[in-house]
Amino acid sequence: MAYPSNYRYTKEHEWVAPNGKTAKVGISDFAQNQLGDIVFVELPAVGAELKAGDALGTVESVKAVSEVYAPIAGKVKAINDELAKKPELLNQDPQGAAWMVEMELSDPADVNKLMDAPAYEKFVAEAAH
């Protein structure tokens, strides 16, 4: 799966889709593939204030538990309720329908500190070896 060019990425395999002062956040296709069949998702409360690197939620596959971290600072504006009912959506459409939270960014310019798609693709290719 390609990595959308309008997204930004972290070394922990989260993505950020900026949209002005807000951004949706999720996990990358590489991340879901590493985890295998996802069976449980925990998301933060709407209104939670997060700093970059704070725990954002937890994704559990049959085998493993993985923490998801906030890629940038902001306030949780919305969460994707669909994931509670259909955690497998994270395997099926990780970079689209399975967005995890929408944040109001403390500083939209922070997005530029993250990897762009070509840089992330290179990072993943190295991680795979």
Place this chain on the structure above:
Amino acid sequence: MSDTPAPATSPIRKTALNAMHRQMGGKMTEFGGWDMPVEYSGIIPEHRAVRERAGLFDVSHMGELAVRGHEALALVQHVTSNDASRLSLDQAQYSGLMTAQGTFVDDLLVHKFTDEHYWLVVNAGNCTKDFSYILAQNHFQAQVDNVSDGYTQLAIQGPRALAILQPLTSIALAPIKYYWFTIGKVLGVECIISRTGYTGEDGFELYFDPEHSEKVWTGLLEAGKSSGILPCGLGARNTLRMEAGMALYGHEIDDTTTPLEAGLGWITKLNKPEFLGQAVIEKQQQEGIRRKLVGFEMTEPGIGREGYPVLIGGKPVGHVTSGGPIPGQNRNVGMAYVPVELASPGAGIEIQIRARTVKAKQVPLPFYKRAR
């Protein structure tokens, strides 16, 4: 996102099928010092294939120790908890390799080839330790050899295992009873064909010269194609054995747990000649155990996993030894040690899952039993 990194270990070992696993897209992971496939198509489809059809596992990382000589039985009896004198030729037995404290060095399968030749199949990560331990206990006229490198071990498991395997051998497989074995050719390769496995399903384990590994592996997959066989990794092996309520060394059992605590009294024959730890277990049987392994099922959303604290009435009483979702059952279950007076099917417990205390209830083990 981050996973807990695997602990760094000494050189990682590879089975004869390592290149094949990679070529077939197996997701590899370190397990007990070995580079093994954790899954191919996914733990869920692989688990279901074994329950409904058939699955094939490379379990060559398991170790094999040969005990020979006219006191071979005496040594086996001394170090294991089950009664190996009850074995007939071509019969296998699940047993415990015991410490003098009545706890587990490992769990294992004892096969009897002849009166003077027993063959122990032990866990991958414990093989070297077990071998040294048995050598140290060898005050008998017995010879012990680590023959692990001489065998590839494949497990074909599931209700269609027999039908898939039968056309590949001239040995009549149906008469082989559960926990018995025979020697014969499969796909022209001389094998020990054992009706054993660790999935709770019918099936066979084949042991043969590693030279023929790819031939047998691909031959079995080819033969099972129309029956819906899937190559399986250790992920499904773990969910299958957990669902079947089977103990795993390093999880339910280790050198701090006794067979009685783990619900393995049935592999502990106190009336056989002396064995290591027997006195401790006898005493424990008379005085009673303090803790007991129980099954549990989550009754609120959440997955209780290995190591998570178990609470009763808000008070920590133990920990989860294995836990997770059961593919196809839509239940999150696990096993845990709790104080024996609090062990009661139906009784509520709580599991501490990160910041949350999540409700569960005790349920009988196993979580799955095949129809026979």
